[in-house]
Amino acid sequence: MKRIEIERFGGPEVLQVRDVPAPVPGPCDVLVRAHSIGVGWPDVYVRTGTYPWQHLFPMPATPGVEMSGTVAAIGSDVKRFAVGQPVYVSSGMLGMRGGCYAQARLVPEDRLIALPPELNLDSAANLAYYQVALALLEECSRGQTISTVLVSGASGGMGTALVQVAKALGHRVIATVGHDDKRAHSEAMGADCVLNYRTSDCGPAIAAATHGRGVDLWLEAYAGENLADALAHLAPWGKLVLYNATGGHPPASFFDAWRTHMAKCLSIQYFSMHVWEDDLPARRALIQRAVALMSSGKVSPPAGRHFPLEQAGDAHRLLESGRQVGRIFLRP
Ligand SMILES: NC(=O)c1ccc[n+]([C@@H]2O[C@H](COP(=O)([O-])OP(=O)(O)OC[C@H]3O[C@@H](n4cnc5c(N)ncnc54)[C@H](OP(=O)(O)O)[C@@H]3O)[C@@H](O)[C@H]2O)c1
Known part of the structure; x- marks a missing residue:
């Protein structure tokens, strides 16, 4: 599978595509196949080395705070998720702000957010x-x-x-x-x-x-x-x-x-x-309220602009230009 990695801090050119083996779920893990990956300023700060919580990212590091996707595989003890189910990954639930610029990633079952089937997966990639x-x-x-x-x-x-x-x-x-x-x-x-x-x-x-x-x-x-x-x-x-x-x-x-x-x-x-950095129940409750608000149709994220995963650098250039209207995403 493909994943974006940085080996040093710098401009958009440090975002490199790597071919890596697909991770294998441990007993309590869920493997999530990405559908849409949000691109935002926290990713730029990770890339440039200016993110205040940078110690959470040993090199090589993969940026990316959120993705929507579906369950690709589950560990032997996973009870609440099934293959094919729509889900949302917030790296904030994982105690860091990275790892989502990838075709797939592992998430412990208790940190994953289930999505209602009626919620469009492109919209869900805006939940953060x-x-x-x-x-x-x-x-x-x-x-x-x-x-x-x-x-x-x-x-x-x-x-x-x-x-x-x-x-x-x-x-x-x-x-x-x-x-x-x-x-x-x-x-x-x-x-x-x-x-x-x-x-x-x-x-x-x-x-x-x-x-x-x-x-x-x-x-x-x-x-x-x-x-x-x-x-x-x-x-x-x-x-x-x-x-x-x-x-x-x-x-x-x-x-x-x-x-x-x-x-x-x-x-x-x-x-x-980050005021809720160590309060996972509060974070989960907030995401679930955002899921409910989006599912109700009271808010409806615009389509935004999608780049192929391999063009993460171009996505960052556009973000930093300040010229984009609405959100930017990567398509795996
Ligand atoms: N505190 C938190 O918990 C939290 C969480 C998430 C994000 N954020 C912050 O939210 C901010 C916005 O993030 P975003 O992803 O929405 O960014 P974005 O899509 O690029 O939007 C930023 C907007 O700022 C305006 N802007 C004004 N001067 C600018 C300049 N010199 N360079 C670039 N943009 C400029 C631009 O609009 P105009 O040109 O029309 O003014 C641009 O649309 C970031 O600073 C991010 O760190 C904070």
């Missing part, structure tokens, strides 16, 4: 991001009344999931995108208002869309030197949630800007799924 969106929106709004959520970078993989889940939770959604050709996507995902932050001053449009109040939750993964601008557009008691800072942290003057808005009682929160 829908689970993050669900957890982020619910946990970060605890005790807060949410009317409007702003999703920045809304056309990307996480942004798409956040827009759809926020709508499913009954919130009004403002989406920001960096290019006009991404607008239609965010509108189709259900955003009530889509703004191009590169070509217009979003302030007046946010004020108009919120009757001058501002947004209750601002969800941000880029951050960077202009992050303080978000504070001006938050409603009283509003919250800025960072779920990454790919553009770097803001300058120290950010704290002065925060203080300028003191009378709005704003808060700032970091969110990471």
Whole structure:
């Protein structure tokens, strides 16, 4: 079988295809044949050696946080799975963030997620991001009344999931995108208002869309030197949630800007799924809630872009360009 491996950290070219023997299940293992493999930023961080939990990946390492597939073989003691059954693999359930860029992989029976037959396997390969969106929106709004959520970078993989889940939770959604050709996507995902932050001053449009109040939750993964601008557009008691800072942290003057808005009682929160790193029941429950949400049809991941497994490097180049609309996948 084929598997992607890296032997050193670096650019997309370090993602090499290897022919390796198909693994043989131990008594409690399930061999999962991949159908669709999600590609996301955690894989880029593994590839570049910048993932904070990198010690979990001895070389050669295989990236990949999630795959949907079917059961190809089971160990002698496996009771809950049968050959041919649709399943979902989250490497987060395995205590690491890798191993899914492969035609097949072994998963202990108690770490595998069964999928309902009605759930499309391409949609299921999005579950990681829908689970993050669900957890982020619910946990970060605890005790807060949410009317409007702003999703920045809304056309990307996480942004798409956040827009759809926020709508499913009954919130009004403002989406920001960096290019006009991404607008239609965010509108189709259900955003009530889509703004191009590169070509217009979003302030007046946010004020108009919120009757001058501002947004209750601002969800941000880029951050960077202009992050303080978000504070001006938050409603009283509003919250800025960072779920990454790919553009770097803001300058120290950010704290002065925060203080300028003191009378709005704003808060700032970091969110990471790693808060549940050692809590497998909580992780399983979250994934199962995301499965239920997707199966109900309340969220419906768009088709995204598929690359053959062998072209994992091209998939990473597109992801890092920021030009992809929706999610990127590998087809084994
Ligand atoms: N905290 C957690 O638990 C957690 C879990 C999963 C993922 N994440 C994070 O979520 C973020 C988004 O991941 P993703 O897979 O959805 O990525 P993605 O599909 O590439 O989306 C990222 C979006 O960010 C925007 N962006 C703004 N400036 C950018 C720049 N300089 N370079 C690239 N993109 C830029 C782009 O949209 P525009 O150009 O339209 O702005 C792009 O669509 C990542 O930082 C990832 O680490 C966090």
